[in-house]
Amino acid sequence: MDEGDLLARRFQAERPRLEAVAYRMLGSAAEAEDAVQEAWLRLARSDADAVQNLAGWLTTVVGRVCLDMLRSRTSRREAPLDEQPVEPAPDAPAETPESQALLSDSVGLALLVVLQTLDPAERLAFVLHDMFAVPFDEIAPIVDRTPAAARQLASRARRRVQGGTPQHPDLVRQRRIVDAFLSAARQGDFDALVSILDPDVVIRSDGRFQRQGAVTVARGASVFGPMAAGAHLILVDGRVGAVASMTGREYRVLLFGFAGDRIAEFDVISDPGRIHDLKLSTLD
Incomplete structure (x- = not known):
């Protein structure tokens, strides 16, 4: 040799x-x-x-x-x-x-x-x-x-x-809501999704795609179901969100807005520049 x-x-x-x-x-x-x-x-x-x-x-x-x-x-x-x-x-x-x-x-x-x-x-x-x-x-x-x-x-x-993972009551509530959403999305449970989403919920993808209304968003469960399947909770700008693996190494951040005990906004962020600007930390 x-x-x-x-x-x-x-x-x-x-x-x-x-x-x-x-x-x-x-x-x-x-x-x-x-x-x-x-x-x-x-x-x-x-x-x-x-x-x-x-x-x-x-x-x-x-x-x-x-x-x-x-x-x-x-x-x-x-x-x-x-x-x-x-x-x-x-x-x-x-x-x-x-x-x-x-x-x-x-x-x-x-x-x-x-x-x-x-x-x-x-x-x-x-x-x-x-x-x-x-x-x-x-x-x-x-x-x-x-x-x-x-x-x-x-x-x-x-x-x-x-740092940045204090479990005060609002975060506990948000975690419960996001957990319920991800579980319903994984199972494709239409009725459960509708009950978790605000009637006027808005979903966006890097600010370029929009779908509005609980029924419409729930019907699209097949679209974001694969994301939910690989999603794990994370703290995003002080709120409970999720990170999802899509292709084994590509990931997306899921950012939620809340109205009471329902999800009012759902943003899918995959642009590396936008992710870099977010304040992210692990959630125990």
Whole structure:
């Protein structure tokens, strides 16, 4: 076996972990694959014999690539929202243990959405340290900070992820209503849906599609039923909402407005820019 083949095998052994890191950083399996592929290209162009810790070196490279991609994504959001193209739904991701664990776990999916709201440097520090136990001494050069500053980045991110879930009576009521709505939608229970929806309920999708009236919306249960099937509760701007996985890795945020004990508004948000502007946190 020549040196090139040996290096490729060593890289392939690291690939699942690198893709898991990149996926949590970027929230897109396609972009995660691109980031990992870029790491391979950089490795192939480097003096691999001089790399003493290949796993650490690759993690650093993937972290820097993801950080650049996140910053580029943030700068593109400075353009008006209606000028941003809607990314088509990607194919299903490769089934690695890491991706299966993330996508099948409701807290993991909710956490992925919350991570999208963090500053890129905070996100990298939190993901690498809290999820993959990378020391702050190794994180610091990636974000151009001192180890102490990198620790502060992760701490701020951790507070954002863990905070904002007080169960005061209004949130308890909202949770009960949303739970009932999702359950009825999953079962296609027309009568239950009508009873949960305000007679003049309005449903929108990224502000471009509208359907009005409890009966009309309930009849469309077949449309949002698949979303409800993969939905999990989350706190959205201080209100109970949901995050739904549609294709295994594409997700949408469901934002509800309430009138008494009924749902008066139902927004489906899939645009990454709009999701980024929401204040999201996990709901225990």
